[in-house]
Structures are given as C-alpha cells and as structure tokens.
Amino acid sequence: MASKAVYSHRDPMLKKRDDFEDILEDRRNSSDLRYALRCYAPVLYKELTPCTAGGLKGLVLQSDQLRYVIGQVSKETGVTVEDVQAEASAILDEMAHRLQLSTVRFFAFMLCKVFKALFRSICVNEEGIQRLQQAIHEHPVVLLPSHRSYMDFLLMSYLLYTYDLALPVIAAGMDFMGMKVVGEMLRMSGAFFIRRSFGGDKLYWAVFSEYVKTMLKNGFAPVEFFLEGTRSRTAKSLTPKLGLLNIVMDPFLKGEVFDVCLVPVSISYERILEEALYARELLGVPKPKESTSGLFKARKVLSEDYGSIHVYFGQPVSVRSLAEGRVNRGQFNLTPRHIPRRPGEDVGVFVNAAAYRLVRAQEENMVLKPWVLLASLLLQNQPAGRGPGQGLTLEELTQQAAWLRDLARQFGAFLHWPGTAPPGSGTMPGLCATETTHKGTSVKNNSPCPEGGAGAPEEELLRRAVVVLSCASYRNQGLHVFLRPALLASALRTASSSRKRQRPPPSSPRCHGDHPDVFNSFTFLRNVFSNEFILCPGAAVQDFEEACYLLGKNGALQAGQQDILVTERGRRTLAFLAKLLDPFLQGYQATEGLTEKQFVPAVRAFVIKQLLTGRLGYVEALSSDLQKNALAALLRLDAVQKLKGGEAPGTLKVNAVVVNSLEDTLGGSLPTQKAAVARL
Amino acid sequence: MASDSNGGSSDSQRIAQHRLSVIAGHLQRPAEGYTALLAAECKAQGSKPDVSSDERTVPRRRQEIMKWNGWGYSDSRFLFNKKGQAEFTGKRYRLSGMIIPGLRDWMESTFGANLQHKTPAVPVLNSSVVQPPTLNEAFVGELKSTGIPFSHDVEDRVFRAHGHCLHEIFALREGKIGRIPDMVVWPNCHNDVVKIVELACKHNVCLIPYGGGTSVSSALECPPEETRSIVSLDTSQMNRILWIDEKNLTAHVEAGIVGQDLERLLNESGYCTGHEPDSMEFSSLGGWVATRASGMKKNIYGNIEDLVIHVKMVTPRGVIEKSCQGPRMSTGPDIHHFILGSEGTLGVVTEVTMKIRPMPEYQKYGSVVFPSFEQGVACLREVARQRCAPASIRLMDNEQFKFGHALKPQVSSIFTSFLDGLKKFYITKFKGFDQDRLCVATLLFEGNRERVLQHEKQVYDIAAKFGGLAAGEDNGQRGYMLTFVIAYLRDLGMDYYVIGESFETSVPWDRVLDICRNVKARIVRECKDKGVQFPPLSTCRVTQTYDAGACVYFYFAFNYRGLADPVHVYEQVEHAAREEILANGGSLSHHHGVGKLRKEWMRETVSNVGVGMLKSVKDYVDPDNIFGNRNLL
Numbered sequence A: 001m002a003s004k005a006v007y008s009h010r011d012p013m014l015k016k017r018d019d020f021e022d023i024l025e026d027r028r029n030s031s032d033l034r035y036a037l038r039c040y041a042p043v044l045y046k047e048l049t050p051c052t053a054g055g056l057k058g059l060v061l062q063s064d065q066l067r068y069v070i071g072q073v074s075k076e077t078g079v080t081v082e083d084v085q086a087e088a089s090a091i092l093d094e095m096a097h098r099l100q101l102s103t104v105r106f107f108a109f110m111l112c113k114v115f116k117a118l119f120r121s122i123c124v125n126e127e128g129i130q131r132l133q134q135a136i137h138e139h140p141v142v143l144l145p146s147h148r149s150y151m152d153f154l155l156m157s158y159l160l161y162t163y164d165l166a167l168p169v170i171a172a173g174m175d176f177m178g179m180k181v182v183g184e185m186l187r188m189s190g191a192f193f194i195r196r197s198f199g200g201d202k203l204y205w206a207v208f209s210e211y212v213k214t215m216l217k218n219g220f221a222p223v224e225f226f227l228e229g230t231r232s233r234t235a236k237s238l239t240p241k242l243g244l245l246n247i248v249m250d251p252f253l254k255g256e257v258f259d260v261c262l263v264p265v266s267i268s269y270e271r272i273l274e275e276a277l278y279a280r281e282l283l284g285v286p287k288p289k290e291s292t293s294g295l296f297k298a299r300k301v302l303s304e305d306y307g308s309i310h311v312y313f314g315q316p317v318s319v320r321s322l323a324e325g326r327v328n329r330g331q332f333n334l335t336p337r338h339i340p341r342r343p344g345e346d347v348g349v350f351v352n353a354a355a356y357r358l359v360r361a362q363e364e365n366m367v368l369k370p371w372v373l374l375a376s377l378l379l380q381n382q383p384a385g386r387g388p389g390q391g392l393t394l395e396e397l398t399q400q401a402a403w404l405r406d407l408a409r410q411f412g413a414f415l416h417w418p419g420t421a422p423p424g425s426g427t428m429p430g431l432c433a434t435e436t437t438h439k440g441t442s443v444k445n446n447s448p449c450p451e452g453g454a455g456a457p458e459e460e461l462l463r464r465a466v467v468v469l470s471c472a473s474y475r476n477q478g479l480h481v482f483l484r485p486a487l488l489a490s491a492l493r494t495a496s497s498s499r500k501r502q503r504p505p506p507s508s509p510r511c512h513g514d515h516p517d518v519f520n521s522f523t524f525l526r527n528v529f530s531n532e533f534i535l536c537p538g539a540a541v542q543d544f545e546e547a548c549y550l551l552g553k554n555g556a557l558q559a560g561q562q563d564i565l566v567t568e569r570g571r572r573t574l575a576f577l578a579k580l581l582d583p584f585l586q587g588y589q590a591t592e593g594l595t596e597k598q599f600v601p602a603v604r605a606f607v608i609k610q611l612l613t614g615r616l617g618y619v620e621a622l623s624s625d626l627q628k629n630a631l632a633a634l635l636r637l638d639a640v641q642k643l644k645g646g647e648a649p650g651t652l653k654v655n656a657v658v659v660n661s662l663e664d665t666l667g668g669s670l671p672t673q674k675a676a677v678a679r680l
Numbered sequence B: 001m002a003s004d005s006n007g008g009s010s011d012s013q014r015i016a017q018h019r020l021s022v023i024a025g026h027l028q029r030p031a032e033g034y035t036a037l038l039a040a041e042c043k044a045q046g047s048k049p050d051v052s053s054d055e056r057t058v059p060r061r062r063q064e065i066m067k068w069n070g071w072g073y074s075d076s077r078f079l080f081n082k083k084g085q086a087e088f089t090g091k092r093y094r095l096s097g098m099i100i101p102g103l104r105d106w107m108e109s110t111f112g113a114n115l116q117h118k119t120p121a122v123p124v125l126n127s128s129v130v131q132p133p134t135l136n137e138a139f140v141g142e143l144k145s146t147g148i149p150f151s152h153d154v155e156d157r158v159f160r161a162h163g164h165c166l167h168e169i170f171a172l173r174e175g176k177i178g179r180i181p182d183m184v185v186w187p188n189c190h191n192d193v194v195k196i197v198e199l200a201c202k203h204n205v206c207l208i209p210y211g212g213g214t215s216v217s218s219a220l221e222c223p224p225e226e227t228r229s230i231v232s233l234d235t236s237q238m239n240r241i242l243w244i245d246e247k248n249l250t251a252h253v254e255a256g257i258v259g260q261d262l263e264r265l266l267n268e269s270g271y272c273t274g275h276e277p278d279s280m281e282f283s284s285l286g287g288w289v290a291t292r293a294s295g296m297k298k299n300i301y302g303n304i305e306d307l308v309i310h311v312k313m314v315t316p317r318g319v320i321e322k323s324c325q326g327p328r329m330s331t332g333p334d335i336h337h338f339i340l341g342s343e344g345t346l347g348v349v350t351e352v353t354m355k356i357r358p359m360p361e362y363q364k365y366g367s368v369v370f371p372s373f374e375q376g377v378a379c380l381r382e383v384a385r386q387r388c389a390p391a392s393i394r395l396m397d398n399e400q401f402k403f404g405h406a407l408k409p410q411v412s413s414i415f416t417s418f419l420d421g422l423k424k425f426y427i428t429k430f431k432g433f434d435q436d437r438l439c440v441a442t443l444l445f446e447g448n449r450e451r452v453l454q455h456e457k458q459v460y461d462i463a464a465k466f467g468g469l470a471a472g473e474d475n476g477q478r479g480y481m482l483t484f485v486i487a488y489l490r491d492l493g494m495d496y497y498v499i500g501e502s503f504e505t506s507v508p509w510d511r512v513l514d515i516c517r518n519v520k521a522r523i524v525r526e527c528k529d530k531g532v533q534f535p536p537l538s539t540c541r542v543t544q545t546y547d548a549g550a551c552v553y554f555y556f557a558f559n560y561r562g563l564a565d566p567v568h569v570y571e572q573v574e575h576a577a578r579e580e581i582l583a584n585g586g587s588l589s590h591h592h593g594v595g596k597l598r599k600e601w602m603r604e605t606v607s608n609v610g611v612g613m614l615k616s617v618k619d620y621v622d623p624d625n626i627f628g629n630r631n632l633l
C-alpha cells in the first residue's frame, strides 16, 4: 500500500525540506492598510468556468445528481418535488459561503494587527507556495491543513491572500453559525457550513456533496477542509475522517476531472491559543460553546506571547497517481454517474489509505520546537511520588535535551532548534512562554502543584493533571517521530519480559522472522493504538521495518542476519522510547459493564481512585481523548461489545477472554498490571 | 474535391462525375470510359459478372503503384521543396501539385520540428534481411496443379506482412523486417478460395486473409511463434460485382474489391453503397466485414453490419452462409455476427450481398464554428437527440481546427503563414470567439436537393442555439479532405522526427467531454513522464453520432528527438491512453477492431463467458488453427 507520491523517503535524514520566510517581517515594516487594499490578481485554474457564488447555487440545484435525489426523496416521503427542491435550496442557503474580496481585505487588515500582537513570526515555505500556485493553475486543488486551533483557517486564507493565491472555500462546522456576526463574516471570507451530523439525511448529503464537487470541478476555488474533522485537543494528529475526502476524490474517480491535487499543509504553533482550554476540556470541563462574546473575551490572549508559527505547504499529491493501480475506475461505467451508488470496496480501502498517508504527510512537516523535546523529557521525569521519575536538574535536562535532539534528527524530525545554544537558556521562547506547563512538572525542587493547594486530594490531582496534559500536548507534537521505534521498543520489552516469565532468559531479544513474538507484539500494540496514533491500516510490516531500520541506523539495535541485539548504548534510547508510550499503555487498562455514555465519567472516577491510591502512575490516563480512543480500540478488538437493544441498549459487555489476553500483553510491561486486572 | 475532368462531358457522365466527387471527395482520377465486360472471369465462375470495368486499382504486384514503407500511392507524398515549402506531389488528389504554405510553420510550432533534422527512410528494401520462406512443398505442389497464382517473391511477401500501425511502418522505414508470410496466393474467385482452404487444412498450412492491408490493429502481423508455413491469401483479385438487383436494391460483390472500385463501378450504374471508411481507397469489402468497419456516412447508409444482407465465408469446416436474402430473420443468434468482426480468424469472406442506394442527387458541405468544444459537443448531442444528423457530422477540437487551417493550399489564400491566415479568419468572422478555444464542425448533407436545403437549415438552427456560426462550405470540404491526406502526412512527419497515430473509441454521450479531456491530458502527461522532450500534439474529434453515444478519434503525435526507443515510448503512451479510455467508459474499439494490438483487454471487455463463447466457436470452426493470425483471442 506504500504510496510513493505521499510518503517516499525511506531514510528520513535525507528528506529535503524547504526554507521558511517570515511574512510578518514585511508587515512590521510597511502599511497594513496598503497591504489590505493592494491589487489582488491570483492565478486561477486553467479550465475555470467563471461563475459567481450565486451562479454556483443554480448549478448545484440544477445538477443531475441533486435532481435525482430530490426525485427519490419526493417519492419516498410523498412530499412534492417542489417542496423537496425548496428544502434543498434552503439547505444550500444555510450552507453556502459568500466569498467576497472586500471581507477578505477587511480580515487581512485585522489579522495583520492580531498576528503582529500575538506572534513573533509566521514562517512559510515559499517554495511550497510556488508549488501550490502551479497546482492551482493545473488542477482542482484541495487544501488539507492540520487542525490545532480556530486560528487555522483564518491563517490559511490570510496566507493565500498574502501570496496572491486563489482564496479557498472552507468547510467549517456549524458551531460557528451560532456567532451571528462572526459567522456571517466567515461566510464572506469563504467558509461554508456543514452540520456536524446528518447521518441518514440523504437530501442533506446530496446537497452538500454536490456543492463541494461543483466548486471543485469548476475550479471555482481551492476547497479547504480538515482531514482530522475537528481541532486536535492533544496536538496529536487525529484519525482522519473520510466523508469530505470521499467527496473530493469522487470527481476524479468518475472521470469528471483529469486529476485532483491534494495539498497537505502542516501548521505548527509554538504555543496554541486554546492551550489552557484544551487541557480542561480533556479533563471533563465541557468545551465552551463558540459564541461571539466568548471570542471577545478571548481578547486577553492578545497580550500574551505565542511565539511563532510555521506553516509548511507540502508537496501536492495527485489523486490520479495515488489511485493508479489501486482503484478500478471502470466500475462506474455501467450506471449513470449521477445516481448515487456505493463505490466498490477498493475505493473505500483506497480513500482510507490515502487519508492516513495525507495525515502522515502533515505530521512529517510539522516543525518541532525545543520545548516539544523538553516536555517529553520532563514528563518522563516527574518528581518522585507523582510519577515514575525523579525530576531533573537543569543541567541534566540540558544534557538530555541535546541527546534527544540528535535522536529526533536521526529519526527525521523537522526540528527548529535555534542556533547551538543549550536548551533551557533564554533562547527558547517556548520554555518561558508556556509558563503554565512550566509550573508544577518541570525542574526538580519546583513545587509540584500551584500554591495554596488546600483543596481535596482529588482537586489537587486535577490541578496537577491540567499541567501534565498541557505539557503532554507539547510532547505529543513530536510523538509521530518516535512512534514506530517506540512501538518496537515496547514490543521488545514485552517480548523479553514474557520470555523471562516463561523460559530461561535468552541472550538477547530478537526481531521478527525467526522471533515472531517481537513482531507479534509490535503488531498487537500497533493494533491497540491505531485509534490513538496515525498508523496506516495494513502497513504493519512497513512500520515494523521502518522501526527496525531507524533503530538499527541509530545503533540502538544491531541487526544480524538472524536476530537483533540491543546494544549497550541502545538501552537508553529504548528505555526512553518505551517510556514514551507508557502513559498510553496504562491509560488503556480499565473498563467494565458500562454504557458508552457512562464510559468516560466512570473510567474517570476509576482512574482518579487509582491515581490517588498510587496504583496508576500517569495522570494522563485522565484525558478523555485517551479514554475515548481506548474504548474505540476495545470495541474494535472485540474486547468489549456494545449491546444492541435489550433492557439496556448501549451497555458495554466485556469479553473476559479477550480482555485477559489484552491485559497480558499490555500489562506485561507495566507495574500496575495487577490493579487493572483486578478491576476487570 | 476531384476537379472536373475532360471538359465537356455528357449528362450521364456528369452525374457519375459528380458522384465521384462525392465518394472519395478527393480523388482526381477522371471517370474512365468503361469497357462493357471483363474478359478475365474466374475459371470456376459459370456466369459473367453483371458489372465490370477492366480498370482495377489494385494489381497483384502492389509495389507497382504503392509504397512499400508508407501510405498510399508511390507518386503521392508530402515533401518540403527546395524553397522549404510543403508540397504534395502527384496528380491524383485535389491537393496534388499544390504548395501548402502554412504546413511548415505549423509543424515547426506544433512539434518543434526542424527542416534541418531529417530522419529519412531506407530507400529500398534490402532482401538479404528477409528470412527465406519456409515452404510446405506438398502444399505448393498441389497448389500449382490448381493453377491459382502464387509467389514467394520477397517484395510480395513483405507487402503482406503489415498493416499501417505506427510500429509497422516505422520498422519498414528502418529496413527492419520480422516474421513475414512465406508465400502469397491470389485466388480469383470463391471456388479458388475453397480449394486453397482445403489444401491448407490437408497440409497444415497457416492462412492469413489479406484484403487491402489497411489494418491498424496489428491484425496482419504474422505471429512470430508460428512455425508452419504462413500463406497470405490476398483477395485483391476477387474484385467483381457479380450482379446488381435493382428490385431489391442489392448487389452481390466479391469480397476483395476495394472501396473506391466498388463505388466507382456502382456509380456507373447509378448506385452507391454509401459505405465510405476513410481508408476506402485501399480497404476491401472483405476487410470491412472482417473488422466491422464504419463509414463516414453511416448516418444515412449504416455501418457495415447494417449493409450486409448475405455473406459467404469459407472455413476449414466448409462454407457458411444463410439460405435466403430475407431482410431480417429470427433464427437464433445471427450467424453473420460470428463472421462480422472475426478478423480473419475463422475463414475467408468471399462474396457479400450488400444493400445499394440510388446515387444522391445533391450533396453539400458545410461547417459551423463553435465558441468552445463543450458547446460543439452539446450541439452534436442535440442533433442526435432530434435524429437529424446529416450524412456526416464531425466535430474537431481547437488543435485540429488549426491543423485544418495549416493545410490550406496556396491558391486559396494570399497569406504567407498559417498564423496570418488564422488571424484573418477570426477577425473577419468570429470576433467574439477565443481563437484558442473555438472549434469547428464539418458537415456533409446528401439527398434530394430541397430536402438537403431543409435539413441544412434545421441543423444550422440547432447549432445557433449552441452559439455556433455557419463558417462556409469551404471549411467543411477541407475538413473532409484532411481525412484522406492525414495518412500521407504521417509519412512526412516521420521524415522529420515526428511520429504519431490515431485511435478511436465509442462512448456514451454523457462521457464524451470527460473522455476527450482526460485522454488528451493523459497523453500529454505520459509523454512528459516518458521523457518526450517536446510537448506532443494531442487532439481529438467526434466523428460519429448515435442515439446513445458517439465515436471519438484521438490523434497523437510527438517529436521524438532525444529518445532512444521512440516506438516503445509511443506504444507505452498509446497503451496508457487506451487504459484511460476504458477507465472513462469508452469502448475498446468502435471500428478499428482488436487484432493483436488490443487483445489484452478482450477479456475485461466481453467477460470471461464472452471469451469462452468466442473460443468455442473458433475451436469448432477451425480446430487446427489454420486461420492462425491469432487476432482477438
């Protein structure tokens, strides 16, 4: 399934990446107003059929696709065609953007001010911009930015405007619509709004997909959406959602356009605006509903320093090359193309695989600041009694950071490491700017919790958890770099510990081939964590090979013809890597007969208890994101079944056999195994 | 158009003459005064043929009039004269002897070709590179005793070893000869064929029927793995019209007759078949049946399967034919459909009863310019919906439109360069149109004069709804002329590093635009990927309309300077283009057939069971694979 076009570098060290330019520099030296009013004449799609936003609506309503579905819906429901049509038209009104250059100019002007206040720099790879410009000229383009902040899409439009590129239309969640003025402003800057869920609503789906396809096919504008579906609260990439990706690939698969260009964009924030909100949200304080007044309250963030942003426009990916040899396009030959039809299995597999590749492409070009590595180290060395580590002195931290930097580089991380200055000194804005996280966890001797911690132990725990989760959100930005080797490290640990239990200790742990247990536990872990991390379905062997390759190259493992040895100096690397996953491993160990809705609160209560009694070591286990992923994994692995119907629909039923075997493997490497098993 | 011949001609001659100009649309050859009957009748033939003329286009020794390594007549070719102007030689065509001022410009700007960079063909066939024939002595011995002429002369054999695919002609130009037939036989009639097939079965000799040699599917290529003696059965001497039935409007014709002779001879009696494939100067009736050919005027006359009333085919099992000439039958699957498209794998078509029509009293060319190809296609679709397509209606894309202009001969224009001509054309007529988007449809109306004029109006009215403006008869006529000279032009291109080919498909209406766009773009992309140094010419036209779809032709050519193996690159690109066609809902072929070139896609095209059916027919009819050209399956 390896797709050359998306992911081609066997050796991450060889990856050639473009240089960045700071676009704020210009803004600080010349008039924002003139900038906002300057001549804007972007390169357009060569086969563009010019059309207004209003004309677009007509095209959609007149399309064979929509007319067909309207007819169907009318037949099924007995509502007249005219009424269904009116409904479709209303849906379209609710959805449609009203992209307007004047609004964009207004935003551009405002954003200049805001960005300059918030950020030190906004760095963009201009070669990527050039590639994008060419892509826009040649083919319909889909922009796929990573999603960490509300800022993302304003930022994207701002950048495209700055570089004189065609302004995108952006799929946005309906929640923005609540904010009347802002909602309308966003509409006029190119956002179109989709309901969060419209499960079985055929008409809605038809209007929506036809709207997107029409814009794409006609080359009206680049279509932008977030593969991850929603903002990642953890700074880890989220499992991609396939709905929109399916829609934008459809015109190619059905031959309506020659190709579609997908452009992954990686937006790396040194510090995310929503940082503090996210941690609370993950701990169960519900997310505040987006409202205009809320946004204004957010004004106080203006006075803070959010460091810099790096935006990397990735290599455009041709859907045509992606699909070559994977999809039989002939499958659409025997029915009229406007009749909605479930595409073949090959299409499903293809879109899913493509989605993962694209998210990985986003991950790969994420720029990592030193703080990301520091956070990883600090989290592994939390002060005694609160976690498995002992805390670090500044010196130790500095020394370890240098070590980790080299490791990360070897693994192909895209590091932004200012100069050669030692980490921890003033050159790292991240460390200073993120004072919330800085408090509590970092350096030895620091009080582990905020002053006046007179509250109940549970409260104190939660307070500490906020800090840890914020810190984790930094570590998470770099997880993808270490993920595969870390899975291998964990697998090696499991394999060797289970061997210890069963037979005399072997001379060394070995790798797959002659020692299938390592590979098996690797695949097992990979499987368990496939909701947690971006692991392309069906790529276990490649991932394993990549892990072996990286660790081999780094010298941590020595690959013989037959087996793989952990070298002396490799122990440190492997220990670090294995520990990186421990919070997740631990977090995945808990559940009993609960309904899905109850799941998160119940697990939370349980986890709190375990943490307070010291049986669980990682407060990260409190993250609702992690718990949801764990549940999804358990469901997927049949360890837990959701009961349908009966007295208590939605109740989760535990499959003891599967859970036990899961426990064996997960717990085998954890000190808390007993406690977790006891609960099950 | 054929220029009027010998001054004052009689009335009947005038009609015939006029008709002639309709047929080939390009032949300059004057109507010969015909002699009443052909003396040389087949020995086995009891009766004398009804219609005949001693003037036959195709002699046994084709090399006497045709090129051995290129298209068409030896005397007709494009070349750049000493002044560097393009010129078409000979006397046969309307374009013959004329200067075509725009062609050089067009070739240079379209392909980056250069008169300094020549790639001449080897001038003569070097017989030493030809494998000596593998003769089956017993077969030859018995054949001799029948008196049927045969030959194992090198030139005769080489001539029958190929069709007109690019790779076939390219190899000849380089003097490369692969497996070729070991001998050639010229049966004179049906019974001769029966004898030859019997002998071939008896002595296990491989037979390959040869009609006009215009195949573009590698159908005539000898399978290199064939170890038996290969005999090319050349039908060209079976070229008589045996009778004409005016009551039923049918004619019974020997299958080796080539299109231009068939039309000319029928015209002499005031009739025509109306079947005019672009290759009609050289392709044969048997070849049409064997490949399911399609003629330009099928809208009036139908394709070959609509024209055939009765067919006689000699197979290793004996002769297959129907017992009557009923216009339609319900007698199980139509056995004609085993024969139509059999591509020489089952037997030899020897005689065909065909529908004929009185010659049309009036014909008129026309053309319409559309602002864009999209609008042109929409117009053709509407014309098809209203079922009012003229005898022929073809829509060229923008590139072909320009190409058409490049071929304007000097006399008709004062412009020195083709671009000047183009500019003038826009300025004078089509101001609002974008010269890089507009496209042209060419039309041919035929029939009763009043009805033609009525019909014409109807079509122009529809065109107007799609933004089409009438652009005159001249442009229409030139469009049709282009069809006949394009094969000659390819040879010119090959003299200057340019290779190319056309291929076709049929596709439902709703996919026409998509397939045109995607296949053209695919060609461009593949060329780039394969290292072609110059942007290729990648163009298309819609050449036929049907109720449910259209026939689309793609033309593809590129400058191969800098490529080590241009033919291989060419084949890869064509292969990719075919994949693209299939992925976009196009058929494997509308009329060129499958041959060996497109065999690999047969299974997906007709399903496993379909292939099984065809196989079982082959196994029954020809268990020893006497007709061993290995086409189709």
Ligand SMILES: Cc1cc2nc3c(=O)[nH]c(=O)nc-3n(C[C@H](O)[C@H](O)[C@H](O)COP(=O)(O)OP(=O)(O)OC[C@H]3O[C@@H](n4cnc5c(N)ncnc54)[C@H](O)[C@@H]3O)c2cc1C
Pocket (backbone or CB within 6 Å): B163, B164, B208, B209, B210, B211, B212, B213, B214, B215, B216, B219, B220, B235, B255, B256, B276, B277, B278, B279, B282, B283, B284, B285, B286, B287, B288, B289, B290, B291, B292, B293, B294, B295, B296, B343, B344, B345, B347, B348, B349, B350, B487, B591, B592, B593, B629, B631
């Ligand atoms: C410039 C050009 C233009 C063309 N335009 C058209 C067009 O407009 N429409 C169209 O349909 N095709 C067209 N063709 C393709 C070609 O002319 C047709 O396929 C034609 O029907 C082939 O006839 P032929 O007599 O030349 O057959 P050949 O090329 O000699 O043979 C073709 C196949 O038919 C078999 N065959 C020939 N004669 C017999 C017979 N008597 N009995 C059994 N099998 C036989 C041969 O074995 C071979 O497999 C064109 C080709 C060229 C080069």
